[in-house]
Amino acid sequence: MASTGAATADAIEEEGVRRRDWIHIAAISAAGVGGVGTLFPLVSQMAPSADVLAESTTDVDVSAIQPGQSIKAVFRKQPLFVTRLTEEEIAAAKAEDAADMRDPQTLADRTNPTDESILVQLGVCTHLGCVPLGAGEGENKGEFGGYFCPCHGSHYDVAGRIRKGPAPTNLEVPEFEFTSESTIRVG
Numbered sequence: 744m745a746s747t748g749a750a751t752a753d754a755i756e757e758e759g760v761r762r763r764d765w766i767h768i769a770a771i772s773a774a775g776v777g778g779v780g781t782l783f784p785l786v787s788q789m790a791p792s793a794d795v796l797a798e799s800t801t802d803v804d805v806s807a808i809q810p811g812q813s814i815k816a817v818f819r820k821q822p823l824f825v826t827r828l829t830e831e832e833i834a835a836a837k838a839e840d841a842a843d844m845r846d847p848q849t850l851a852d853r854t855n856p857t858d859e860s861i862l863v864q865l866g867v868c869t870h871l872g873c874v875p876l877g878a879g880e881g882e883n884k885g886e887f888g889g890y891f892c893p894c895h896g897s898h899y900d901v902a903g904r905i906r907k908g909p910a911p912t913n914l915e916v917p918e919f920e921f922t923s924e925s926t927i928r929v930g
């Protein structure tokens with residue numbers, strides 16, 4: 744009987760320890776997030792100067808991006824979309840190469856000859872700078888199957904070319920190169 748009581752007490756104690764651990768971990772996590780918030784102004788003051796930032800590069804591992812998928816990265820403090828086009832998307836983009844466009848560019852103009860399936864673009868609408876939808880799974884891709892900017896309704900095609908709406912130019916393609924089969928260097 745006494746041992747059952749002791750076992751129960753142990754169980755309660757153990758549960759209590761688990762709970763305290765969890766609360767402790769949760770508190771550390773919250774403190775961590777708060778820490779980032781409070782650290783930011785300091786880090787911000789130590790941020791690289793504009794000329795250093797303008798020369799910075801971003802390496803992206805593209806090996807895990809499946810056809811039809813995009814990843815969102817950051818390049819020079821701006822959102823960067825890196826997409827692996829499917830065969831169908833490549834064919835669709837090429838079929839539109841000669842279409843009447845506001846900012847005419849072929850898919851080849853917008854990709855690297857090493858691998859035309861990898862599309863690298865700034866995720867910045869060329870109208871007033873909103874982040875277009877379309878790179879994330881399930882996001883609205885607009886009327887041309889690429890990207891849709893919800894701010895004022897710009898539609899880009901699967902190659903990021905402006906097809907409808909107020910944006911004046913295609914999504915910007917930054918300079919990039921393949922540094923290996925699996926990695927690109929942007930900038």
Ligand code: FES
Nearest residue numbers: 868870871892895
């Ligand atoms: S900022 Fe994208 S349509 Fe205006």
